[in-house]
Every structure is written in C-alpha cells, then in structure tokens.
Amino acid sequence: MTIPEEHEQPRAGEARQDSAADDAHEEAAATERLDRAVRAAEAALIEFEIAVETFRIEVENFSRLHEQRLGPLYARLEELDAEIAEAVAARTKDPEDERRAREARAMVAPMPQVSELFQGWLDGDGFSPEAAAMLTEQSVQPPPKVRPGEEARKLYRELVRRAHPDLVADPTERDRRGAFLVRVNQAYGRGDAEELRALTTEWDNGVGPTPEPAGYGRREELYARLEWLANRKELLADAAAALEDSAIGAMLRMAPEDPDALLEEVAAELRQKVTAKEAELAAVLAAG
Numbered sequence: 001m002t003i004p005e006e007h008e009q010p011r012a013g014e015a016r017q018d019s020a021a022d023d024a025h026e027e028a029a030a031t032e033r034l035d036r037a038v039r040a041a042e043a044a045l046i047e048f049e050i051a052v053e054t055f056r057i058e059v060e061n062f063s064r065l066h067e068q069r070l071g072p073l074y075a076r077l078e079e080l081d082a083e084i085a086e087a088v089a090a091r092t093k094d095p096e097d098e099r100r101a102r103e104a105r106a107m108v109a110p111m112p113q114v115s116e117l118f119q120g121w122l123d124g125d126g127f128s129p130e131a132a133a134m135l136t137e138q139s140v141q142p143p144p145k146v147r148p149g150e151e152a153r154k155l156y157r158e159l160v161r162r163a164h165p166d167l168v169a170d171p172t173e174r175d176r177r178g179a180f181l182v183r184v185n186q187a188y189g190r191g192d193a194e195e196l197r198a199l200t201t202e203w204d205n206g207v208g209p210t211p212e213p214a215g216y217g218r219r220e221e222l223y224a225r226l227e228w229l230a231n232r233k234e235l236l237a238d239a240a241a242a243l244e245d246s247a248i249g250a251m252l253r254m255a256p257e258d259p260d261a262l263l264e265e266v267a268a269e270l271r272q273k274v275t276a277k278e279a280e281l282a283a284v285l286a287a288g
Contacts, residue, residue: 031219034219038222041229042225045232045233046161047157048236050157052236058252069263073267074270078104081107082101082105084280085101087284087285088101151193155197155199156196159181159196164177164181165177
C-alpha cells in the first residue's frame with residue numbers, strides 16, 4: 001500500500017523538530033556542566049585566595065616581630081664587630097687592619113636623624129601609640145597575631161564571591177567593587193569579623209548591584225570566566241611561592257605551630273654571640 005505524500009511531510013518535519021530539540025537539550029546540558037565547572041573553580045580559587053591572604057598576614061606580622069625582637073641584637077653584633085676591628089687597627093696601625101675597620105664600620109647602620117626618628121610618629125591625632133609608649137617609658141606592645149577566625153573566613157569568602165569586580169563588565173562598577181574589596185581585604189587582614197559583618201550589611205543595602213549580563217553568549221561567558229580563573233590562580237601561586245621563599249616565610253615554615261618559640265631560640269643564640277663578642281672586645285682593649 002502506498003502512503004500518500006501528504007502524510008510523509010509531517011513526519012519529516014517532526015523528525016527535524018525532534019533533532020533540533022535533542023541538539024538544544026545537549027547544548028543546555030553541556031552549558032550546565034560548564035557552569036558547574038566554573039562554580040567549582042570559583043570556590044576553589046576563593047579558598048586559595050583566603051589561604052594566601054592568611055599566610056601573607058602571618059608573614060607580615062612575623063616580620064614585624066622579627067625586626068622588633070632580633071633587630072637590636074643584630075645591630076649590637078654589627079657595632080661590636082666594628083669596635084673590635086677598630087681596636088685592632090688602633091693597636092697594630094696596619095693598613096690592612098685599618099681597611100677592615102673601615103669596612104666593618106660601614107656595615108653598621110648609621111643613627112637616624114631627628115626628623116627620621118619622628119617620621120610616622122606624628123599625625124593629625126598626635127603621637128602614635130608606639131611613640132607615646134617610648135616617651136612615657138612604657139613597654140611597646142608587640143604587634144598582635146592576626147589569624148582570622150572561622151567567622152571572618154566565612155564572611156570574607158562570601159563577600160569576595162559576591163563583590164568581585166570581574167563579575168561585571170561596566171568599568172565604573174568594576175572600580176567601585178574594587179574599592180569595596182580593598183576595605184574587605186583590610187578588615188580580613190585585621191581578622192575583624194565585626195567589620196566584615198558591617199560590610200556585608202552595606203553590600204546587602206545596595207552597594208553591590210546585580211552583575212550585568214555580558215554582551216555575548218552564556219557558554220562564551222563561562223569559557224572566558226574559566227580562563228580568567230586559571231590566570232588568577234597562576235598569579236596567586238606566584239605570590240604564594242614568593243612568600244614561602246622569603247626569609248620570613250622560610251622561618252614560619254620551620255615552626256608553623258609556634259613561631260614565637262623559634263624567635264626566642266634565635267634571640268638566645270644571638271645573645272650568646274653578643275656576649276662572646278663583648279668578651280672579645282674587652283680582651284682586645286686590654287691587650288692594647
């Protein structure tokens with residue numbers, strides 16, 4: 001039996017429609033998989049940013065403690081080396097000893113001028129806490145350890161996710177988000193959960209508009225986002241490596257659980273060297 005042609009055409013049309021529907025479904029499924037991959041990459045990058053920022057804060061604070069506790073001891077050792085070399089040169093009058101004495105003295109950091117001493121001490125509010133403590137003969141408090149707690153980490157992570165400048169295309173909005181994230185980073189750097197809560201409220205109240213749609217397709221947007229995330233991860237990895245390779249970072253890696261104990265151990269060794277150098281200087285002066 002022959003099927004009339006008019007019955008064949010609808011079936012061909014239905015086949016084309018089914019094929020188009022299947023293609024659309026596959027494209028939607030692929031876009032959804034790509035979207036999930038982007039969200040996973042974003043979450044991983046934010047965690048990496050938090051880890052790098054936390055380590056940067058620890059390095060910065062440990063560097064200040066290192067300078068505060070060990071700096072005077074290193075300076076004393078340099079001064080003793082210069083005094084010993086000068087005492088030897090005064091006794092021997094040997095040109096080579098005199099050259100060594102000049103080199104040793106050149107290694108000693110010169111005393112700062114009065115204007116340099118007050119650099120950073122005075123501002124619109126008067127003396128800084130450190131300067132006031134020194135003028136009143138009070139002990140200068142060491143910089144606080146800053147290790148953001150879990151709440152600060154959570155708030156920081158959410159704010160970075162919501163307010164990141166790369167979520168929008170408009171240059172003005174990107175600048176505003178960038179300025180906002182500077183404040184977020186500063187609050188996180190202090191471990192200030194209260195300030196981070198205030199910044200979250202500020203964002204909720206209208207600082208952060210909904211990201212603008214990009215001028216291209218969703219899949220192109222997702223691919224562009226993945227590329228940015230990969231580049232950002234490389235930059236963060238370089239920053240992390242630089243921190244770890246620094247002298248302070250290396251010291252922190254030696255004693256991550258108790259860096260203060262490591263500082264005290266180094267300080268004890270330096271005090272022993274100072275004692276030995278002082279004895280050496282006394283012996284040289286006595287011999288002269």
